[in-house]
Amino acid sequence: MKLLSLLKYNIKQNYLVFIIICGVMILYLATIINMYDPNGLEELIALANYKMPPEVMAAFGFTIENNASLLHLINSFFYGMLLYFTLIIYVIIVGNRLIAEHVNNGTMAYLLSTPNKRCNVACMQAGFFLITIALQIILLAVSGVITSEISFPGYLNIQAYIILNIGVFLLFGVFSGISFLSSCIFNDTKNSLALGAGLPLAFIIINILANVDESLHFLRNFTVISLLDTDAIIAGNGYLGKFAVMTLISLILYTSGIYIFTKKDLSI
Amino acid sequence: MIKINHLTKDFGQKKGIFDLNFSIKEQEVFGFLGPNGAGKTTTIRHLLGFLNADGGNCSINGKDCRKKASEIMETVGYLPGENVLINAMTGSQFFQFIMSLRRRKDMALCKQLIERFELDPHTKIKKMSKGMKQKVAVVSAFMHNPQILILDEPTSGLDPLMQLEFTKLIAEEKTKGKTILMSSHHFEEVEKNCDTIGIIKQGKMVFIEDIQSIKQKKRKNYTLTFASKEDMTRFTQTTTFHFDNMNTNSVDVKSVDNFDALIKELNHFRMLDIQSEVYTLENLFMHYYGGNKA
Numbered sequence: 213m214k215l216l217s218l219l220k221y222n223i224k225q226n227y228l229v230f231i232i233i234c235g236v237m238i239l240y241l242a243t244i245i246n247m248y249d250p251n252g253l254e255e256l257i258a259l260a261n262y263k264m265p266p267e268v269m270a271a272f273g274f275t276i277e278n279n280a281s282l283l284h285l286i287n288s289f290f291y292g293m294l295l296y297f298t299l300i301i302y303v304i305i306v307g308n309r310l311i312a313e314h315v316n317n318g319t320m321a322y323l324l325s326t327p328n329k330r331c332n333v334a335c336m337q338a339g340f341f342l343i344t345i346a347l348q349i350i351l352l353a354v355s356g357v358i359t360s361e362i363s364f365p366g367y368l369n370i371q372a373y374i375i376l377n378i379g380v381f382l383l384f385g386v387f388s389g390i391s392f393l394s395s396c397i398f399n400d401t402k403n404s405l406a407l408g409a410g411l412p413l414a415f416i417i418i419n420i421l422a423n424v425d426e427s428l429h430f431l432r433n434f435t436v437i438s439l440l441d442t443d444a445i446i447a448g449n450g451y452l453g454k455f456a457v458m459t460l461i462s463l464i465l466y467t468s469g470i471y472i473f474t475k476k477d478l479s480i
Numbered sequence: 481m482i483k484i485n486h487l488t489k490d491f492g493q494k495k496g497i498f499d500l501n502f503s504i505k506e507q508e509v510f511g512f513l514g515p516n517g518a519g520k521t522t523t524i525r526h527l528l529g530f531l532n533a534d535g536g537n538c539s540i541n542g543k544d545c546r547k548k549a550s551e552i553m554e555t556v557g558y559l560p561g562e563n564v565l566i567n568a569m570t571g572s573q574f575f576q577f578i579m580s581l582r583r584r585k586d587m588a589l590c591k592q593l594i595e596r597f598e599l600d601p602h603t604k605i606k607k608m609s610k611g612m613k614q615k616v617a618v619v620s621a622f623m624h625n626p627q628i629l630i631l632d633e634p635t636s637g638l639d640p641l642m643q644l645e646f647t648k649l650i651a652e653e654k655t656k657g658k659t660i661l662m663s664s665h666h667f668e669e670v671e672k673n674c675d676t677i678g679i680i681k682q683g684k685m686v687f688i689e690d691i692q693s694i695k696q697k698k699r700k701n702y703t704l705t706f707a708s709k710e711d712m713t714r715f716t717q718t719t720t721f722h723f724d725n726m727n728t729n730s731v732d733v734k735s736v737d738n739f740d741a742l743i744k745e746l747n748h749f750r751m752l753d754i755q756s757e758v759y760t761l762e763n764l765f766m767h768y769y770g771g772n773k774a
Contacts, residue, residue, distance in 0.1 A: 217580040225568070318564035322620070325528060325558035326581035329550040478530040480560070 215328060215336045222340045226306050233302040234348050237295065238355040244289045245359045248282050250367060271424045282360060282367040283376075287442050291376060296416045296437070299348060299384060304409040306344070307391030310337035311473060312404035321480040334396065334470040341392055342466075345384050353377040369446075376445050382458040383440045387412040389465025396469035399479060436461070481506045481628070481659045482527065486536030489522055497522050497683040499536065504661055504676070509654055511674030511691075512663040513765060519683040520663040521561045524632050527661070528558060540628060559621040561632030561663070563613055571601035571608075571616050578620050590623035596649070597642060610637040618646065622653070629653065631662040635669060647672050667762045677761075679768045686768050694761065700737065701757035705730040707750035715749055732757075 213219070247256055253276060260274060269275065273292020276284050311334065314320040323333055353374060360368035394408035415435040422431035432438045439458050444450040482504040490496045497519040504510045514520050525531045526538050529549025538545045540552045565574055575590050594601050597615045605613065614637040621629060635643045643666075650673045653660065664670050670677060671691065679687040706712040706729045716723060716731060721742060725732040729752075736742055746754070 214583070215581070217577050221566075221577065318560065318562050319566050321528070321530070321558070321560045321562075322565070322578060323581065324530065324549070325553055325556065325560075326578060327550050327553040327583070328581060332550075475532070477532055479525070480530055480562075 214332060218323065218333065218336055219340060222310070222337070225309060226344070229302055229305050230344060230348070233298055234351055237298050237348070237352050240294060240298070241286070241290050241352060241356050242359045244286060245282070245356065246363055247289070248285050248364055248367070250364060252278050253280055253285070254278050267424050271420045273423060275423075281369065282364055283369045283373055283446060286356065286360075286368075286373070287376060287446065291380065291442065293416070293420065295352075295380065296419075299345070299380075300387060300409075300412055300416065302348065303345065303384065303388045303391050303412065304405070306341060307388060307395050307408050308401055308404050310341060310392065311395040311469075312398055312401050312408075313395075315399050315478060315480055316401045316404075318480050320478060324478070324480075330474045331470060334473045338392055338466050338470060341388050342385065345388055346381055349377050349381045349384070372446055372448060375451070376442060379440045379442070379445055379451065379455060379458075382455055382462065383437065385462030386436050386439075386458055386465065387415075389462040389469070393465045393469040393472070396473040396476075481508075482510075482538070482540050482661060484523065484526075484536075484538040487523065487526060487533055487538050488535035489526065489531060490534050491522075494682060496534075497526075497680070500680070500683070500685055502678055502685055502688055504659060506659055507654070507657045508676055509650065509660040509662070509674045511670035511677045512661060512680065513665070513670060513677060514663075514680035514768075518680045520680055521632055522683075523680070524561070524630055524661070524663065527630055528556075555627040557621040557624065557626035557629045559617050559629075559631040559634050563617045563637075565605045565613055565616055567604070567606040570604050571599060571619075574605060574616060575601070575620060575623060579624065582624055584624050587623075589625055590619060593619040593622055597645060611639060611642070614638055615642065618649075622649070627658060629658055629660045629662070631660065633663055633665070635664070635666060643669065667765055671761050679765065681768055687764075694764065700735050702733045702736060702742070703730060703753075703755040703757065704733060704746065704751070705753035705755070707752050711749045711751075715746075719745060721745075 249256065257276065257278065260269060264274075272294075273288050276288045280288070311320075314323060324330060356373065356377075357368065357370055390411050391408035394406075394411075395404045398404040398407070415437055418431050418435040419437040422428050422435065436458070439454045441451050441454050444454070484500055484502050487500040488496070488498055490498070495517065500519070500523060512520050512523070522531065526533060527540065527545050529545045529547075529552070532546060540556070543552050545552060566577070569577060571594070575587070575594075579585070579587065579590070593599075597618060599612065599615045599619065603612070605616065608616070614635075618634060618638075621631060621634075635646050638646060647669065650660065650662075654673075662670075662673065674691055676688070676690045677694065678685055703725075704712075704715070706715065709729050712726070712729050712731055716726065719733075721736060722734045723731050724734065733742065
């Protein structure tokens with residue numbers, strides 16, 4: 213591979229944040245799976261309601277029925293919001309590093325004074341980003357299945373759970389696309405972070421607000437998270453169109469990022 | 481070899497480069513001078529293909545610098561003016577990293593250069609001094625034996641001994657037939673190393689000449705001081721030499737190509753002093769660097 217050493221550098225630079233985020237997610241998920249009770253979730257719900265007012269519960273996506281399935285629990289207590297807040301940290305940190313940081317501190321001058329096309333450098337960085345995010349979600353999904361099968365064998369709808377994870381990957385394709393595009397547009401990390409972190413976080417926060425109260429449901433029209441229709445995924449149909457839309461958005465974001473980086477002025 | 485053709489890049493507020501034209505022949509060492517912000521680095525960034533020109537173009541070996549950047553880089557060694565290395569690496573890790581991006585394996589020249597510049601390659605770049613970092617940059621520009629060298633202030637931060645070593649290195653590369661563009665603020669360095677000098681000011685090339693003819697021109701101006709005003713007036717009325725800057729009893733004579741004729745002419749006057757103008761490169765540069773004279 214032409215840019216093998218850049219790949220090695222990326223790995224060396226980012227493995228720590230990868231492991232931390234991945235570890236936190238896996239531990240969180242295991243904890244939540246073990247809250248499940250096949251005989252009903254009255255106790256858990258009562259406890260949660262005792263600790264937090266219903267608005268907060270709703271905002272965080274913790275809305276389940278007494279007889280909810282294990283998948284419902286996982287979806288509502290982890291994939292509802294906590295997952296976004298952990299994985300987005302990886303996206304923000306790494307996205308900024310991949311292009312903008314090299315331009316901001318000038319090391320891009322060294323990368324591009326070697327016989328490598330800008331386009332190839334950008335493609336390598338984009339590929340690294342998407343593959344490591346996929347890897348995070350694969351590890352998470354596998355750990356989720358294993359934990360469920362150990363603690364509550366047979367209770368998890370594995371097929372729907374995997375589709376849910378594919379949906380999460382597509383959603384993070386969009387988030388990371390925003391972060392990557394912003395990393396390609398801006399020459400300094402400050403601006404790259406402002407857009408690359410700001411916009412995905414705004415989407416997540418809008419999603420929280422939209423869940424608080426009926427009157428705020430309209431906010432769902434303003435966040436890409438609505439494209440991850442978990443009810444449809446659990447029901448088993450009606451999600452493919454939204455998946456396609458997310459795929460298309462990520463493709464547009466990534467290709468425009470690569471195109472802009474290939475064409476722009478670099479003051480390095 | 482290197483051709484810059486009506487190159488224009490306007491950053492606004494008179495910053496940038498404007499209709500820049502010059503070319504560097506094969507095996508020529510070109511010294512690129514100019515005050516800070518004059519457009520040296522901007523020009524170099526165009527040569528590296530980092531910037532899109534607003535007008536004109538530049539090429540290396542007939543290839544357009546912006547469109548064929550990656551092909552051109554096969555034969556180019558570059559030393560950036562803002563020298564930022566990858567802090568997390570040691571010197572030798574950095575060299576390995578760059579060499580593998582160049583898809584080259586032969587580290588022999590790199591080792592030679594490390595020894596030559598007395599560099600400790602196992603120190604983390606983060607912990608290196610400015611001069612050490614500059615040495616790393618020098619080594620990584622030369623280590624793959626490139627045919628063309630583009631060096632943006634290569635000796636900044638180097639101690640005098642290492643500057644000397646660098647001068648030797650340039651001389652050697654020159655005999656190997658390399659084409660070199662180097663920007664600098666050191667007049668002596670340029671005088672020692674370069675064949676041709678170009679001075680850029682406010683984005684325009686204000687002076688370009690080969691160093692031999694500059695040196696020849698050096699001692700051709702004289703300030704003559706006469707014993708009286710009458711002597712001077714008589715001289716100015718009769719002389720065939722080009723003169724200006726008349727004072728009460730002194731006058732500057734310019735571009736003298738026959739010193740003997742001047743002396744014989746002056747034989748007819750009472751003289752107090754004759755002074756040859758110390759026309760160093762520094763004078764020349766200062767003329768273009770400073771103020772609004774240029």
